[in-house]
Amino acid sequence: MAAVDSLHYVVNVHAKALSGRVAGPVALVLKDITGPSLAHVAAGVEEESGRRGRLSLVCSTKGDPKREDDLVQLMREQHAAAVILVGGTEPDDAYHRRMAGYAKALHSAGSRLVLCGRPPLPWNAPVTVVDYDNRGGAFQATAHLLTAGHRRVLFLGGSLGFSSSDERRLGHRDALRAHGIPYDAALDIAGDYTRRSGYLRTREALRAQVAFTAVFAGADAVAVGALAALREAGLQIPRDVSLVGFDDVPFAADLTPSLTTVRVPYEELGRTAARLALDRDDGPTSDDHVVLSTQLVIRDSVVRAKT
Numbered sequence: 001m002a003a004v005d006s007l008h009y010v011v012n013v014h015a016k017a018l019s020g021r022v023a024g025p026v027a028l029v030l031k032d033i034t035g036p037s038l039a040h041v042a043a044g045v046e047e048e049s050g051r052r053g054r055l056s057l058v059c060s061t062k063g064d065p066k067r068e069d070d071l072v073q074l075m076r077e078q079h080a081a082a083v084i085l086v087g088g089t090e091p092d093d094a095y096h097r098r099m100a101g102y103a104k105a106l107h108s109a110g111s112r113l114v115l116c117g118r119p120p121l122p123w124n125a126p127v128t129v130v131d132y133d134n135r136g137g138a139f140q141a142t143a144h145l146l147t148a149g150h151r152r153v154l155f156l157g158g159s160l161g162f163s164s165s166d167e168r169r170l171g172h173r174d175a176l177r178a179h180g181i182p183y184d185a186a187l188d189i190a191g192d193y194t195r196r197s198g199y200l201r202t203r204e205a206l207r208a209q210v211a212f213t214a215v216f217a218g219a220d221a222v223a224v225g226a227l228a229a230l231r232e233a234g235l236q237i238p239r240d241v242s243l244v245g246f247d248d249v250p251f252a253a254d255l256t257p258s259l260t261t262v263r264v265p266y267e268e269l270g271r272t273a274a275r276l277a278l279d280r281d282d283g284p285t286s287d288d289h290v291v292l293s294t295q296l297v298i299r300d301s302v303v304r305a306k307t
Contacts, residue, residue: 024081024111025055026274029071031087033060036249037266041086041116044270052278054081065098072102076109082277084114084270088164091119103127112280116273119163120289128280129289130273134164137262137294138171139178141216141244144260144296146179149305150214150242155188156201156226157218165190168218168246186210193218198225206233213241213305220245220252220261227255242302257300265292 049056107126158165217223223245248263
């Protein structure tokens with residue numbers, strides 16, 4: 001033991017892992033680690049993993065499928081207890097086949113694939129899905145504006161074909177249909193979930209003289225861009241145009257006016273993903289697909305439409 005102390009010896013964790021005597025880490029794989037929403041998911045994963053004595057690893061793909069392939073393989077080699085893939089995606093056949101391959105490869109190594117904020121696969125695979133109610137949240141947001149008397153709502157949704165943005169677009173249309181408001185394609189403008197995109201789309205709608213009294217931004221970052229474009233045009237929020245976002249990121253309550261938005265339980269999403277992965281057994285359970293609820297948070301950015 002004196003030699004151990006003097007030489008600062010540490011156990012080779014990889015050799016120990018081969019013996020099955022070490023708890024594998026929980027790996028969180030996401031597109032971008034700088035976004036506030038995904039950072040809260042990571043915080044939830046880290047909290048739950050740490051509570052169980054597990055190391056959590058955060059990896060970024062930058063949207064590169066090859067990088068994602070390499071990270072999943074690396075986590076297999078590291079004997080990760082779970083690999084949690086976070087964020088919406090384009091759920092085409094190629095994606096489904098790739099996810100099924102990940103799930104089977106990880107399962108064979110004693111690990112578990114968790115799709116977090118992603119849709120389930122169309123066929124059975126050893127995978128856990130933890131999602132949140134995009135469609136219901138978007139329905140609440142649009143319904144809130146329609147109930148306040150707004151009949152022309154500019155919808156700044158996400159990119160077409162992207163799982164989360166498509167669900168939010170469906171929720172928006174559900175609310176229009178429920179209130180008897182005809183869908184107008186001129187009021188539905190797709191784009192990225194960024195401040196710049198929100199600014200440019202709103203500015204173009206104003207320049208094209210698209211008539212609207214309210215804006216539903218598919219993300220709070222988009223709402224901030226829309227807010228800037230509206231103010232640049234001399235419009236006041238909510239006196240002239242009401243505004244609703246989606247996410248409830250920390251700065252939403254600090255905007256002027258404070259932003260009415262849909263709260264997504266991002267930290268709980270991360271905690272649930274880690275908990276289900278670490279508590280799993282070898283057979284399928286009712287917890288293999290969990291959908292967390294979203295909540296409309298009413299603040300100061302919406303008023304009744306002028307008659």
